[in-house]
Amino acid sequence: MKLWNEVAFADKASPVLREVDVVVCGGGPAGVAAATVCARQGLDTLLVEKNGYCGGAAVAGLSGTICGLFQAQQDIKNADPKQIVFGFAEEFRARIADKGGLTDPQIYGKTHVVTFDPHIWREAADDILEEAGVSCLYHTTVTEVCKEDGAYTAIRLESTAGSTFVKAKAFIDATGDAALVAKSGLPYTYGSNGAIQNPTMMFRLADVVEEDFYDYFGVDTICPPDLTKRLTEAYESKTYATPRNRIWVFPTSQKSVFLMNCTQLAGQCGEMLNVINPEDRTYAEISGRRAAREYHRFFKDNVKGFENSQLVDMAPEVGVRQTRTIQGETRLTNDHVVQCTKAEDGIVRSSWPIELHAGDVSKLHWLVDDYYEVPFGTLIPQGTDNLIVAGRSLSADHEALASARVTAQCFEYGHAAAIATALMLQGGCTYKDVDVQQIRRRMIDNGSAL
Incomplete structure (x- = not known):
């Protein structure tokens, strides 16, 4: 790796660190997939990630599950899991499973999910990126983009080593927040008239008596009606600060350890938290940690099997579901999702419900025994030639994004x-001029189901 100050960049004070074929910004699921597949195709690929590891919201936000692999089914308790998404998603799932870091499919409402060990997720990402020949820069953030005649030419990076530029022929914005899009002034939307989904602070409890858990919860990870009733009563009586009363508890690959999706974070007066704003995000982090402790206190006091449980892990950062959404060449509409539309330029199937965590009451609309396909054009921002988006910031209506993310x-x-x-x-x-059918054929050759 070159030193950060070897080569001058035109009239800029900062140097050029490298010139590559493609820069992938963000190391979440989309970024890891993008960087790995780029490098496998012979492209000189650099991955830039703000954390010291890959995983994005899946790991840093401790979402802990691979959602979206399986089709929703009406008679889910008597049905075998029906996987409909393969390709790189399946390759990565299999890697985690081979390392002992994945559960069997679990029932989640009308579909199935698998829960992973976040530490093994990181290691699997390190391995697959290294094997492909991807260069990675962790602890590095993008602070500026350079454009010429509508095309991106370079990005400025900041780290404790200082400031530098990287030049590339193509750029993949996998930040989840459309950071490159926003920094270059391209159009984007923000939720529903500025209202986005609530963030969540995930946590894990150890020393749970598994037999007692299954006796009470049954086989569904969504809480039973009795628990919703008890959480409501606890909150209304002001005995516990547990405003969210419909929660998810997931068995993990570690014995007696359970992943808890309980908190739903809002401002001091119940207002939406704008997690792009560091002031709001800081409040979410602090209040989220306190909320996790409060839900653990409720479980210890009220739920059999959790009496001696210990809070052993909390997400390094609050889990973010939604921020910026690009204005793409194609828009994934709410109707497209609800009507389970199959797209000619489809790049992935989805049977995940519209799962909208916003306001006091969450919306859940199931796509039972069917799926839609996400159009490729949703990844292409309007107004540029050599930038593409991968991840939750794809072009989509507010409710459609709640399914596609x-x-x-x-x-x-x-x-x-x-x-x-x-x-x-x-x-x-x-x-936007690339032949989409070639993309689809290559994805199918790589194992994707389209």
């Missing part, structure tokens, strides 16, 4: 973005 689909967005990048560079064209 989950992990399995994000893996495949990165998969598609990487193949499109190779085709774009080979053909000397723009992202």
Whole structure:
């Protein structure tokens, strides 16, 4: 790796660290997929990640589950899991499973999920990126983008080593927050008229008596009606600060350890927290940690099997579901999702429900025994030639995004973005001019189900 101050960059004071074919910004599921598949196609690939590890909201936010792999089914308790998403998503799932860091499919309402060990997720990402030949820069953030005649030419990076530039032919924005899009002034939306989904502070409890858990919860990870009733009574009596009364508890790959999705964070007066704003995000982090402790106190006092449980792990950062949404060449609409539309330029299937965590009451709309396909054009921002988005900031209506944002689909967005990048560079064209059917054929060759 070159030193950070070897080569001058035009009239800028900061140097150029490297010139590569493609820079992937963000190391969540979409970013890991994008960087790996780019490098496998012979592209000189650099991955930039603000944390000291990959995983994004899946790991740093401790979401802990791979959602979106399976089709929703009406008679779920008598049905075998029906996987509909494969490709890179399946490859990564299998890697975690081979390392002993994955559960069998668990019932989640009308579908199935698998729970992973976040430490093994990180290690699997390190391995797959290294094997592919991806260069990684952790503890590094993007602070500026450079454009010329509508095309991106370089990004400025900041770390404790200082400031530097990286030049590239193509850029993949897998930040989840559309950071490159926003920094360059391209259009985006923000939830429903500025209202986004609530963040959550996830945590894990150890020393839970598994037999007692299953006796009470049964086979569904969504809490039973009796627990909702007790949480409501506890909150209304002001005995416990437990405003969210419909929660999820997931068995993990570690014995007697359970992943808790309980908190739903808002401001001091119940207002939405704008997690792009560091002041709001700081409040979410602090209040989230306190909320996790309060829910643990409730479980210890009120739920059999949790009496001697210990809070052993809390997310390093609050889990974010939604921030910026790009204005793409195509928009994933609410109707497209609800009507389970199959797209000619589809790059991934999804049967995940519209799961909208916003306000006092969450919305849950199931797509039973069917699925839709996400169009490739949702990844292409309007107004540029060599930038593509991969991850939850794809172009989508507010409710549609509540379905399309989950992990399995994000893996495949990165998969598609990487193949499109190779085709774009080979053909000397723009992202929107790439032959989508070639993308689909290559994805199918890589194991994707389309």
